Amino acid sequence: MQKDAYSLILEAIDAGTYKPGDRLVESELAERLGVSRTPVREALQRLETQSMLTRDGRSLIVASLDHNQLAELYAVRTELEGLAARLAARHASDEEQRVLRAMVNEDKALLGGDPRALSRANKRFHKQIHLASHNRFLVQQLDLVHRSMALMANTSFAAEGRDMAGLAEHEAIVDAIEARDGEAAYQALRTHISRAFETRLRIDAGELRTR
Structure with a gap:
């Protein structure tokens, strides 16, 4: 098409x-x-x-996002992504779980490489969780949020050390979804987004070097 x-x-x-x-x-x-x-x-x-x-x-x-807009976007993203993980723990099929696990394993090959490639892999991973929630209205809202994420000039995966930490957080999310533990999945994804936001703020403040 x-x-x-x-x-x-x-x-x-x-x-x-x-x-x-x-x-x-x-x-x-x-x-x-x-x-x-x-x-x-x-x-x-x-x-x-x-x-x-x-x-x-x-x-x-x-357009670009100022500090307040960035904080507002991450606040909404944190809650919606957490909800998607909780629903995925409840509704994801065995096949969807295996796809998420495969993504985490395959993305390990990207560690230390191109931050943009890691960013694309990250988007695929999150999109798969959205779909695994099996809630079309939530998926629509998350699409809007992720569209606005494109207005950020760089990816948090460009920060030194963030790629390894981010992938470990992905692994924790998948562990919880596989265990059908909705609360653990919710908290793991909220933690992941919170740490990504913190990294972005530190990049913007000049505290962290990027690749």
């Missing part, structure tokens, strides 16, 4: 092709994506409405 201009621009922001503060030019995007300017214009208007883009004079730029 061919992706529309909106999805393609959103993916480019998520991949870091366009970073917070970058200017998006309608004609350049149309040429790059190989589509006409009309769908690009409509996509940009939609992204502006969703606060993914903001105005800088007459130009549209990729």
Whole structure:
């Protein structure tokens, strides 16, 4: 299925092709994506409405999150992700559990490597937990939250040592889901998000080096 201009621009922001503060030019995007300017214009208007883009004079730029917005986003993400883990412990099929375990094992090969690759693996892992919750409304809300996460200029996995700690936290989450322990899964995922937020704050404060 061919992706529309909106999805393609959103993916480019998520991949870091366009970073917070970058200017998006309608004609350049149309040429790059190989589509006409009309769908690009409509996509940009939609992204502006969703606060993914903001105005800088007459130009549209990729939005950025200030400290308060970041804290608000993580507060919502912590609760929703925790709920997804709790529901996954209750509803995940044996096959879904095996996929989560395989993801953790396979991601160990990425330790010490490209932070962007780890970030992509992290997103896949969290998305799998969302789906394993078997709650479509929760999945929709988490999609919105993760879309806004793309407005952060770097990944917490870029911090030295965060990759190993993050993967250990993933392992604890899967352990709890496999044990069908909803409360433990909820707490493990909340802890994981809390530590990621702390790492991000320390990066922003210049306390941690990134790769």
